[in-house]
Amino acid sequence: MESKGLLRSDELYEYILETSVYPREPEPLKELRHVTEQHPRAIMATAPDAGQLIGMLLQLVNARMTIEVGVFTGYSLLLTALSIPEDGKITAIDLNRESYEFGLPIIRKAGVEHKIDFIESEALPVLDQLLKHHDNEGSFDFAYVDADKINYQNYHERLMKLVKVGGIVVYDNTLWGGSVAMSDKDTPENRKQGRQLTIEFNKFVAEDDRAYISHAPLGDGITICRRIV
Numbered sequence: 001m002e003s004k005g006l007l008r009s010d011e012l013y014e015y016i017l018e019t020s021v022y023p024r025e026p027e028p029l030k031e032l033r034h035v036t037e038q039h040p041r042a043i044m045a046t047a048p049d050a051g052q053l054i055g056m057l058l059q060l061v062n063a064r065m066t067i068e069v070g071v072f073t074g075y076s077l078l079l080t081a082l083s084i085p086e087d088g089k090i091t092a093i094d095l096n097r098e099s100y101e102f103g104l105p106i107i108r109k110a111g112v113e114h115k116i117d118f119i120e121s122e123a124l125p126v127l128d129q130l131l132k133h134h135d136n137e138g139s140f141d142f143a144y145v146d147a148d149k150i151n152y153q154n155y156h157e158r159l160m161k162l163v164k165v166g167g168i169v170v171y172d173n174t175l176w177g178g179s180v181a182m183s184d185k186d187t188p189e190n191r192k193q194g195r196q197l198t199i200e201f202n203k204f205v206a207e208d209d210r211a212y213i214s215h216a217p218l219g220d221g222i223t224i225c226r227r228i229v
Contacts (some may be wrong), residue, residue: 013049016045017048019048022053028106028109028110032078032103033045036075036103039099041099042132045075045202046146050172054205055169057168058080058083059083060085062141063080063083065141065142066089066090066140066221067092067140067159068090068092068145069143069145070093070123071094071118072106073095076146077092078110080144081110081113086115088115089115089117091117092117093119093121093123093127096120097120099116100118114193115195124151124155128158131162138158138163138164140164140167142163142169143163145171149173149197152201153201156201160210160225163225165228166227168225170225171205172220172221173205175217175220175221176192176194179195180193202223203214211227212228213225
């Protein structure tokens, strides 16, 4: 699998993975990671070092009810399902059920499929539908977003209502291959639109006084938002 890490030293990144990440990675996750390496869009998978931090965050907030926007083959989804209690639930939203089914046999073998409510849909209509039921506001402990960058701000507005005070929302790809720190002329053409959207989102969330944030250079960059009001 192509590395998503932004560390300058490939050797240092490999050291982190081999010393601290892979030895603690549950076997179902390890299996799904290896299977996903065969997928033509394997680079879309959540980086395992970012996944390790996400797993810790789930435990810190004692997550039971979670939302996942963007599933792909399900690495972060399986990680969440393994981390939440037996009666926990994940509302998982993705336009592409085929990718989800790529990893589904491993999810089933791990015995956690019953915790997942997979919805094949665009995410905004689903989030809006959740908000129509007022009981859902502030009822989720955790959310993870790894989807279309054009809607990150829209997702954030809705998730800041759905996640409880003290709950956490994590956004992936918030360094966009390091291009956020490049000039426009030095940015590869295929990264320019995503770069601009990511820069705008990073500025937006940095100014949001509803959340305490941490921008971590793991994987392709993750931004952790803890709702405080």
